Amino acid sequence: xxxxxTNRPWDLDEAIRRRLEKRVYIPLPxxxxxxxxxxxxxxxxxxxxxVNFDELVSKTxxxxxxxxxxxxxEAAMMPLRRKLMSEDFDLDNxxxxxxxEDNDMPLS
Numbered sequence: 001x002x003x004x005x006t007n008r009p010w011d012l013d014e015a016i017r018r019r020l021e022k023r024v025y026i027p028l029p030x031x032x033x034x035x036x037x038x039x040x041x042x043x044x045x046x047x048x049x050x051v052n053f054d055e056l057v058s059k060t061x062x063x064x065x066x067x068x069x070x071x072x073x074e075a076a077m078m079p080l081r082r083k084l085m086s087e088d089f090d091l092d093n094x095x096x097x098x099x100x101e102d103n104d105m106p107l108s
Contacts, residue, residue: 002020004020007064007066009023028062028063028064029063029064029065029068031057031058031061033065034056034057034060034063034068035053035054035056035057037065037068037069038053038056038057038068038072039053041068041069041072041073042072042075042076045072045075045076
């Protein structure tokens with residue numbers, strides 16, 4: 001048995017597509033599905049009060065579940081990137097670790 005998955009079936013070689021007899025189409029998530037995916041992916045992330053799930057859903061029409069997971073992962077890294085780019089970040093103090101209050105900036 002061979003199981004394969006792709007977000008880009010049109011890029012598969014025709015010979016491979018002929019050998020894969022069964023095809024199951026899984027559509028992109030609906031607006032309600034995208035909202036739930038955002039809630040699942042951001043469940044353990046502290047969010048700012050200005051995060052609006054409905055706005056995120058409207059801006060991500062056409063995104064797959066994997067796309068939404070990547071968006072959430074990138075957003076979760078933004079506070080750390082801001083800290084690294086800030087003027088008060090000192091590489092000499094990097095070995096001391098990151099204090100919780102330094103990493104407590106919510107996503108917004």
